[in-house]
Amino acid sequence: MVYKKRKWLLPIATAAIAMTLSGCSNGNGSSNSSQEAETKDKQFPIAVSNRAKPIEGGTLSYGMVASTPFTGIFNSALSTTSADSTVAQFGAEGLFxxxxxxxxxxxxxxxxxxxxxxxxxxxxxxxxxxxxxxxxxxxxxxxxxxxxxxxxxxxxxxxxxxxxxxxxxxxxxxxxxxxxxxxxxxxxxxxxxxxxxxxxxxxxxxxxxxxxxxxxxxxxxxxKDVPFDKLVSSDEIRKTPLYYGPYKLSNLVPGQSVEWVPNEYYYGEKPKLAKITLSVVSPSNATQAALSNKYDMIDVQNNAWNEVKNAPNTEFIGKIPLTYYYLGFKVGKWDADKGENVMNSNSKMNDKNLRQAMGYAMNIDQVYEKYASGLSFRVPSLIPEQFGQFFDKSVKGYDYNLDKANQLLDEAGYKKNGDYRTDKNGQPLVINFAAMSGSAIQEPIIQNYIQQWKKIGLNVQLTTGRLIEPNSFYDKIQADSSDIDMFTAGWSLSSEPSPNDLYSRKAPFNYSRFASDEQDKLLADIDSKESFNQNHRQQAFFKWQEWMNDNAYVIPTYNSYGIKAINKRVVGYDLTPSSSWASVGVSSN
Missing domain, CATH: 3.90.76.10 (Dipeptide-binding Protein; Domain 1)
Incomplete structure (x- = not known):
């Protein structure tokens, strides 16, 4: 049950939680597939093994691991976070x-x-x-x-x-x-x-x-009677949303929990559960919740895998989601009047050598081997490997290379003055870095990268002096807050690989705010008439990936296995795109 329709902001910036597995397909078909999902060095089934008949009147509890309350914007045209999509997944069915x-x-x-x-x-x-x-x-x-x-x-x-x-x-x-x-x-x-x-x-x-x-x-x-400027804050969106999926909202504690009951008007397969309860679980409580079977379903924090993998009465399903995290550099602002991103040639981060050097200084492989049981891994490209022929294997990304990083900074004129480098004019260079709060491993990971950048002479300081609560983080990112020079964030992707919605000149989601005539041409080619020919489209994707890798306005960092701990009484739950919540039940009370 994977949200595949839209691109979502990921609410964390660590390997702790794979929120993308929390969405549900818009299809009304079901799948009993028991095939294995092969990952780089692990295997997880993508469906529960229980084939018993669901009982009548069964209930299911769902633990959504998150470090912050969900915002509760229950309309897909206005919502942007994967947390809200996770909460809404039981009723929010798409058209197709x-x-x-x-x-x-x-x-x-x-x-x-x-x-x-x-x-x-x-x-x-x-x-x-x-x-x-x-x-x-x-x-x-x-x-x-x-x-x-x-x-x-x-x-x-x-x-x-x-x-x-x-x-x-x-x-x-x-x-x-x-x-x-x-x-x-x-x-x-x-x-x-x-x-x-x-x-x-x-x-x-x-x-x-x-x-x-x-x-x-x-x-x-x-x-229709709610003014457009009041819509996002209205009760109709926040408290009493309507859906045509298998379940409807019956009770809501804003930001904390929701209850869903069957939609008696649902056109498809009759839902198997009498009630679904979703609750927000803080990362600090998630491991114990999984070990104690407090929820029928809960996201597994990858850094806690070794602790929870032997949890009683539990099976684990998972796959690599269409997700990646990245390091973004602010080089402009969003111009609402023009409806496009406008670059600032004088931006602190508008130097390719500086951006590339910061990518080479990150020891991503070492970090996630240590903190995430090897269940997170560096990714080289902004087109994930799951997109098959459109993933360019020749793009190597930014592996760990301090010598290369120092060389780039030297060539660009960032001179050492004590521990830190100055800018090209000989003035102190301080780079303000925005990062979200998250699980227990978030702080040490971010501090590690700050120390890595210090090794190449860059003075990087946290915006606000600390990690930022996720909702506030994205408010600042979207508003192009002046105290952010760079940031780390993530995307849960839609299932069509075109990057236009995320990185084009007119994309509000292009949070680095870069714009380029050359990129305009590359993106246009990906979605051009000529790209109805798959070979042409493949080459167009390759050219864009190479351009993005070289210019480094956005540097992909890592992806993670998305794993769920499932109570063995759960029936009919799987991660195939055609699956539906209507098929999910429980075989015992």
């Missing part, structure tokens, strides 16, 4: 079903038909789909999500250059029109059909998570 390769197939809440010649996508809603209040899912609900995203008053970070490929999106965003001309409902607002008209067709459109159309709906009948 996928197979286990993330290809969109028929049979979900809606079907999709692409017409390359006409440059359209037709969405046909299953007439049996209803919201959890009994109202039918209709065309206006699909259209309303686009309006939420594109209306500037919502400040949605989902409004990307990719979605601007839909005709009329920019006119709606800028107030030139009160409707999106390229989104029409042939059978009326209450009909079951929506047609999207694109400026160009893109090669990734057959895959879920491609970013060129939105794959969720919003309950227009519930939200």
């Amino acid at each position: 079903k996928t197979d286990d390769d993330y290809k969109i197939v028929d049979g979900g809440a809606a079907n999709l038909k692409l017409n390359v010649d006409a440059k359209t996508a037709t969405i046909t809603i299953n007439p049996n789909v209803k919201w959890s209040d009994g109202q039918p899912l209709t065309a206006k609900d699909v259209v309303y999500s686009y309006k939420i995203i594109a209306n500037p008053a919502t400040k949605s970070t989902r409004y990307t250059e990719a979605l601007q490929n839909i005709e009329g999106m920019e006119d709606y965003n800028t107030g030139k029109s009160d409707q999106i001309s390229g989104i029409t409902s042939p059978n009326g607002d209450d009909g079951n059909e929506v047609v999207l008209k694109f400026k160009e067709m893109k090669p990734g459109m057959t895959q879920s998570g491609n970013g060129y159309f939105w794959e969720q709906a919003s309950p227009e009948h519930q939200l």
Whole structure:
């Protein structure tokens, strides 16, 4: 049950927790696959082994390991964190079903038909789909999500250059029109059909998570009277969200816990559980919770693997998620008026040699062998290996090389003056580094890197003088706070590998704020008409990875195995993309 639809901010910056395993597929199919997921040097099954019949009236408890309360933004057009997606996973089903390769197939809440010649996508809603209040899912609900995203008053970070490929999106965003001309409902607002008209067709459109159309709906009948600028803070979003997935929200303690009960209007397989309870578990309590079987499911902190691997009445499932963490360098700001990232040529970090040197100084392999039982590992590229042919094996990334780091700084004119180097003008150089709080290993890992940078003469100091609570961290990152020169963060990726939504000139998620004419061309080629040819697209991905590796505005650091401890009474839970929470049950009380 892997969230594959959207790119999410990861709420931690350590190997402690793999939040991406907490999401649920949007499909309504199930899988009883018992295949093994082979990892670099470990093996974990990707499905529970219990094949017993689920009991009636069973309940399931879910422990979400997090160092901070969830924000509780329960609408995918406004939410950005994987924590919120984890909380919402039991009801938040997407429009389209996928197979286990993330290809969109028929049979979900809606079907999709692409017409390359006409440059359209037709969405046909299953007439049996209803919201959890009994109202039918209709065309206006699909259209309303686009309006939420594109209306500037919502400040949605989902409004990307990719979605601007839909005709009329920019006119709606800028107030030139009160409707999106390229989104029409042939059978009326209450009909079951929506047609999207694109400026160009893109090669990734057959895959879920491609970013060129939105794959969720919003309950227009519930939200239409809430002003767009009040939407994100409204009770309708925060306290009484509606879903058309297998479960509906029944009780909420903001930031701490939620209860879910079956959605009696669910169009698919009847849910097997009478109640699901999710609770936030602090990293300091997670190991004991796993050992004592306090929850039916809980994320395993990789640094605690050796302690929990023999927990009684427990089995472990896992895989390497579509995730990576990275070191980002602030070289500009987001210009809201232009709707794009604007670089500052005088930025402290706008020197390629400096950025590269900081990458070479990081002893990532040593860190995660020590602190994460080898369950985290350095990654060389911003296109993860799981993307197969699009992953460039020749990109080596930034392995540990202090000599190379010092050489780069010397060549660039950063001269030693005592323990630390000066800037090119001979002035003291202090680099402000923002990092999130997390598990018990977060502090020593971050302090280790600060010491590594000191070895090459760089004076790196923590922004605010300490690790920052995750929600506050992303507030500062998104606002381009002046006390941040660089930061470490992470992405949970969608299942279509195009990096446009994260790193393009017009991507709000491009938190380093770099922009380049050369990168514009490289990204455009990845999603070009020519890239309908897979060989051409592969080469386009390779060129972009090489460019990013060389320019080092963002340096990939590591990924981690995502492991869950599962009580042996749990039935029907697996990590295949086509799986559904409707299939999950328990075989005993």
